[in-house]
Amino acid sequence: MKLKDERIYMKSYEYNSIFTPQEFQDFARDIIQIKENKFIESFAEGKDGGIDGRFIDQEGNITILQVKRYKNMNVTILNTMKEEKRKMDLLIKNGKRVDRYILVLSEDISVQKKDDILDIMSEYIKCSEDVIMKADLNNLLSMPKYKEIEDKYYQLWYPSTNILNRKLFDVVNGVLLQKSKMCYADMIEEKQIFVETSVYKEIISKVHKNKTVIISGEPGVGKTMLGKQVALFYLGKYHTETFINVSDMNDLYTALKINGKKVIFFDDFWGGNQLEKIKVQNVSKELTRIIKTVKKRNDCILIITTREYVLEQGLKYNEELRNIVKKYKLECLIQQYSDADKLQIYYGHLKHAELAWKQTYELMKHGNLVINSKNYNPRVLEMFFESVETNMLPDKCTRILDRYLECPLDFWKDIFNGLSKEARILYVIMAIALLPIEASILRKFYNNYIQKKENSYEWKNFFEVQIELEKTVIRTDLYDVTADKVLVVTFQNPSAKDFLIDLLKNNFFHYKNIIDDSCMYYSQYVEYLRILDIIGAPIEIYETIYEKALDAIDTDSILFIDKLYMSF
Incomplete structure (x- = not known):
């Protein structure tokens, strides 16, 4: 891969957000090694007895390195250092030497707090310069002799959201900008629990070779997090300052027009309404052309995720794209995770x-x-x-x-059974709502259903139900569309839709009337037909819904993305 190595210097690094605790410990060790011109011993992660690193000079003097990375340090640091003082005292009591103590902090603290630390650790910290805070680290990194540290720790080059704003502001609409910022913030947060598995390393290798990767797999295997963390790796590794999270082909074309090095992330490409678009608009040819274009360019990386079973449906009648996908696809399977990978993932969640x-x-x-x-x-x-x-x-x-773990769908089953009658109905209605969807349109579906029922005035109104579902199932976001602000609803997690399909597969006739009575638009009927195909519904039901779809073919489009681009 040939990406030009341009350097964009930042004024300040936020170490809590870009490093895990172990990464920050290694980073601090390397900084002190250069500062002191000494090799520092490192130790395994875990209980350290107050020692993260150690070096011994020619006279036998022992210097202890202790590294602290956590938030709200001003509030808790003094109690922490009292405990560290106890650990040092115990070492002395057991006949060990502690001649000097260097403390590295991931955050800045007040002058008073620093003086208090010097008082607490007066027997061990020999001077104020041995308490090194965030501002001190940033100051050291501005010096030429620390350049190798910046080269080694690519995480330092993750762009700030302010840089993303400046880069994207003049070339993309507000929705795409906001979507990219939110996704980027999630990537930084999720890095704290992410584990670099063999699958992750294989994806990195494939991107390095082809500049594009299509990550497929079963629901819940971790495709989205893998894709995000691969994007984050390349944002840092190649000092890329532009990240774009796209959700359709129009977004993708917009992203490709942006000048400079960029990482483009397209999550669940063949999910939702994208599958229908592939059939109707021949998106497969466009995607093939884009992948070939990205391969020739030196300024772009494209990361796509998709569910394996949806991918197969999308490729059923697209042999050309199937051949392309074979080269660029990496299927992610639970079986690929080693026991060590699984345990690290579990402990990562547990730790945070x-x-x-x-x-x-x-x-x-x-x-x-x-x-x-x-x-x-x-x-x-x-x-x-x-x-x-x-x-x-x-x-x-x-x-x-x-x-x-015995039955993963029990999670959503418990949530579903704990909902009110109205919330369960709206949840089922969302099975044929192409997400994301405007809240006002979803309200029409709900109202269309309850108006056909007796004593409809006794039912909860849409807004009450929306608030209830927001606690567990859906999320509602505010988008700026031209001069208006639009509320848009989607699932918090794609597995919420997986549960619905399983629910309908096993209880279709119980919920059929809810879906039938909420249908108003052609797009709903198309999604209804897709679900009937997935669950293997009787052919006569499929034919009935097909006829109703034809009758509704002239109804308005309810696709939020389509309306969004029509407004520009």
Whole structure:
């Protein structure tokens, strides 16, 4: 891969957001090695007895390096250092030497806090310069002799959202800008729990060779996070300052027009309404042409994710694209994860979950049972940890986790059964709503259904139901479209749609009337037909809905993306 190595200097690095604790520890060690011109011993991650690094000079004097990376340091640092003082005292008591102590902090603290640390650690910290904070690290990195550190730690080159704003502002609409910023922020946050598995390394290799990768796989295997973290790797590795999160071909063409080096991320390309667009608008030829174009360019990386079963449906009648996909695709399977990968992913979630200590301890002991589950799934783990409350008994946490792993759809089944009658109905209605969708249109579907029922005035109104679903199932975002602001609804997680398809597959006739009575537009009927095909519905039902789709062919488009681009 030939991407020109241009350097864009930043004024300040935010170490908490770009480094994991272990990465920051390694980074701090390398900084101090250059500063002191000494080789520093490193130790395995875990309980360190107050020692993250150590070096011994020719006279036998021992210098201890301790590295701290966490948020709100001004609030807790003094209590932390009192504990570190106790650890140093214990070393001395056990006959060890501590002649000097260097402390590296990921955040800045006040002058008073720094003076307090010097008082607490007065027996070990010999001068104020041995307490090195964020501003000090940034100052050191501005010096030429630390250039190799910036070259080694590509994470330092992740662009700030301000840089993304400046780069994208003049060339893309507000929706694409906002979408890219939100996705980028998620990427930075998710990096804290991400594990660099062998699959990840294989994807990096494929991108390096082809500049494009199509990551496919079963729902919940971790395709989206993999794609995001590969994008983040290249944003840092090649000092790329432009990231664009696209959701359709128009977005993709816009992204390709942006000057300079860029990483483009297209999540779930063949999901939702994209599959229909491939059939109707011959998007396959466009995608083939774009992949070939990206291959020839030196300023662009394209990362696409898709579900394997949806991909196969999309390629059924597109042999040319099938041949292209064979070269650029990497299928992500749970079976590709080693036991060590699985355990790291599990512990990553556990480490960053907001749990009580007893909950953490019980779940930590549960690790081997989790990774040996036949239904091990990163998405299920993510949803489980998000659902745990700190007042939940530890043994209940493990029981719930076991149940979710035994049958992952139980997670959504529990959520679905816990919803009000109206919320369950709206959830089912969303099975044929092509997402993202304007909240006002979704409200029409809901109202169209309840108006056909007796005592409709007793039903919850749409806004009450929307608020209820926002707690677990959907998310609502505000988009700027020309001079108007539009509320748009989508699922919080794609597996919410997977559950609906499974629900309809096993209980179609129970929910058929809800779908029938909410149908108003041609696009709904098209999605209805797609689901009937997936669940293997009787042919006579398919024919009936097909006739209704023809009758509705002249109804307005309800696709949010189509309306968005028509407004420009």
